[in-house]
Amino acid sequence: VSLLFRQLTICGVGLIGGSLALIARKHGLVERIVGLGRTQANLDVALARGLIDSATRDPVEAARGADLVMLATPLMTFPETLAAMVPHLPEAAVITDVGSVKGWVVREIEPLLGPRMAFVGVHPVAGKEITGAIAADEELYRNRRVIVTPSARSTLEAVAKLETLWRATGANVEQMTPEAHDTILARASHLPQIMSSALAVTLADEMVDGRWAAGFGAGGLRDTTRIAASSAEMWRDICLTNREAISAALSLYRKSIDDFSRAVESGDAAQLIELFERGRRMRERLK
Amino acid sequence: VSLLFRQLTICGVGLIGGSLALIARKHGLVERIVGLGRTQANLDVALARGLIDSATRDPVEAARGADLVMLATPLMTFPETLAAMVPHLPEAAVITDVGSVKGWVVREIEPLLGPRMAFVGVHPVAGKEITGAIAADEELYRNRRVIVTPSARSTLEAVAKLETLWRATGANVEQMTPEAHDTILARASHLPQIMSSALAVTLADEMVDGRWAAGFGAGGLRDTTRIAASSAEMWRDICLTNREAISAALSLYRKSIDDFSRAVESGDAAQLIELFERGRRMRERLK
Numbered sequence: 001v002s003l004l005f006r007q008l009t010i011c012g013v014g015l016i017g018g019s020l021a022l023i024a025r026k027h028g029l030v031e032r033i034v035g036l037g038r039t040q041a042n043l044d045v046a047l048a049r050g051l052i053d054s055a056t057r058d059p060v061e062a063a064r065g066a067d068l069v070m071l072a073t074p075l076m077t078f079p080e081t082l083a084a085m086v087p088h089l090p091e092a093a094v095i096t097d098v099g100s101v102k103g104w105v106v107r108e109i110e111p112l113l114g115p116r117m118a119f120v121g122v123h124p125v126a127g128k129e130i131t132g133a134i135a136a137d138e139e140l141y142r143n144r145r146v147i148v149t150p151s152a153r154s155t156l157e158a159v160a161k162l163e164t165l166w167r168a169t170g171a172n173v174e175q176m177t178p179e180a181h182d183t184i185l186a187r188a189s190h191l192p193q194i195m196s197s198a199l200a201v202t203l204a205d206e207m208v209d210g211r212w213a214a215g216f217g218a219g220g221l222r223d224t225t226r227i228a229a230s231s232a233e234m235w236r237d238i239c240l241t242n243r244e245a246i247s248a249a250l251s252l253y254r255k256s257i258d259d260f261s262r263a264v265e266s267g268d269a270a271q272l273i274e275l276f277e278r279g280r281r282m283r284e285r286l287k
Numbered sequence: 288v289s290l291l292f293r294q295l296t297i298c299g300v301g302l303i304g305g306s307l308a309l310i311a312r313k314h315g316l317v318e319r320i321v322g323l324g325r326t327q328a329n330l331d332v333a334l335a336r337g338l339i340d341s342a343t344r345d346p347v348e349a350a351r352g353a354d355l356v357m358l359a360t361p362l363m364t365f366p367e368t369l370a371a372m373v374p375h376l377p378e379a380a381v382i383t384d385v386g387s388v389k390g391w392v393v394r395e396i397e398p399l400l401g402p403r404m405a406f407v408g409v410h411p412v413a414g415k416e417i418t419g420a421i422a423a424d425e426e427l428y429r430n431r432r433v434i435v436t437p438s439a440r441s442t443l444e445a446v447a448k449l450e451t452l453w454r455a456t457g458a459n460v461e462q463m464t465p466e467a468h469d470t471i472l473a474r475a476s477h478l479p480q481i482m483s484s485a486l487a488v489t490l491a492d493e494m495v496d497g498r499w500a501a502g503f504g505a506g507g508l509r510d511t512t513r514i515a516a517s518s519a520e521m522w523r524d525i526c527l528t529n530r531e532a533i534s535a536a537l538s539l540y541r542k543s544i545d546d547f548s549r550a551v552e553s554g555d556a557a558q559l560i561e562l563f564e565r566g567r568r569m570r571e572r573l574k
Contacts, residue, residue, distance in 0.1 A: 184496075187489075203475070220483070222573065232560050240559070255489075265530065278488050279491070280516055
């Protein structure tokens with residue numbers, strides 16, 4: 001594997017961007033890495049850990065010389081960040097992102113590109129409980145899924161380079177359309193999040209005879225509400241940018257909840273076994 | 288602590304009953320422990336591990352001399368098991384159970400008792416992924432909740448003895464009515480189970496563009512569906528015996544899901560933050 005890009009500018013040197021920086025540098029895939037950030041403290045950590053060669057809070061400075069720009073800030077700030085950079089980027093710069101929603105990003109980003117620029121959407125399906133440059137980890141992506149979503153402004157060459165870059169992380173890289181990505185992730189990721197948060201909301205103030213009901217939950221309640229502790233801002237953005245697919249996933253889910261409700265209310269033993277067994281088999285398959 | 292009962296007969300020497308047997312014996316709280324079981328293989332394990340002094344598959348034999356009977360088989364088999372034993376029990380035998388639902392058990396069990404017998408419902412809120420006598424563990428109950436639900440046929444003396452027995456496990460023992468127990472557990476335990484199983488059911492056969500959507504889930508999907516792998520028979524019984532409280536809990540939950548659905552559909556950013564934040568704070572409190 002040889003040099004893919006001269007200068008990678010990472011906008012948002014957190015867990016996701018910082019981990020990729022470590023790997024790109026280790027494999028010699030980029031010559032130089034610039035970090036664009038909002039807070040100097042995090043940029044200082046990124047510099048101290050050697051994730052980036054230089055740091056700036058100025059998008060114009062960050063744009064100069066970047067033949068690859070990776071958008072790794074909160075999803076809904078991508079357009080504003082990129083718009084400030086575009087006039088100062090090399091003519092044929094490649095833009096990529098690591099957002100959890102792809103259709104919205106393609107629709108918002110592609111109109112901002114200069115005529116010779118390319119865009120390649122990427123979603124590395126990985127995460128950790130801690131965030132920021134401090135959390136960057138070169139093993140973060142190993143054996144995880146990285147989804148590449150070619151769109152109208154993706155060139156074959158840019159897609160090939162991005163796939164080479166991401167394969168170096170040890171992840172399983174695969175392609176799909178932005179629409180398929182958003183439909184799948186609405187079911188496999190966004191639905192579990194809303195379901196978990198909705199349970200936490202339901203039990204937040206639920207008192208029975210002067211006792212907080214949730215205090216009587218065991219491992220099951222803990223497991224099912226763990227992700228309810230995630231960032232509200234991140235999930236607001238995902239909900240706002242993937243509305244249709246999430247609404248459809250919630251409708252599917254509501255049908256299952258209704259099936260259980262009816263079986264409970266009517267005391268239908270056979271139907272209860274059928275439903276719990278179907279769920280059990282799905283979970284076995286997931287292992 | 289001194290001897291509480293001469294002979295404890297445990298009906299169902301699995302994880303819950305077997306663990307209690309280990310502890311009762313260690314602290315010298317009972318003189319002799321008899322195990323009543325369906326399969327000889329599990330009883331042989333219980334004997335080999337010293338959980339019980341003798342084993343039988345005959346309820347009449349299990350009843351003889353038992354001044355304490357602990358029902359620890361699947362919930363809905365309690366009445367049949369106890370009915371077969373009652374004519375052969377000592378006149379003043381104490382009956383207890385470890386079921387996850389209490390109102391139904393009280394209603395079914397109390398009419399079966401001889402005139403001088405007492406019943407004390409208990410729910411130790413604990414569990415492990417493995418079951419059977421092989422899984423018995425004297426640390427299972429440490430710092431967990433054990434809920435005692437006195438009812439019409441509970442005597443003060445029997446309640447006091449059962450509480451002493453369960454305190455020896457290192458658990459936090461507390462009393463509430465069977466109704467409060469069932470209402471609380473419907474929210475803190477039964478609702479998370481149904482929610483998790485309903486998610487697993489929703490995604491069981493969900494294909495998008497030839498791909499199994501659930502295969503793209505990460506830790507969040509894994510956490511939220513972990514308990515969907517639980518025993519279908521156990522959860523059928525819980526649903527059948529705690530119908531009203533579970534239906535009420537599901538109605539509360541559906542309201543939260545509807546709140547999220549409306550916020551997603553209308554793209555209400557402020558309401559999304561409000562909901563996700565409320566869930567986040569609840570989860571922080573749970574830790």
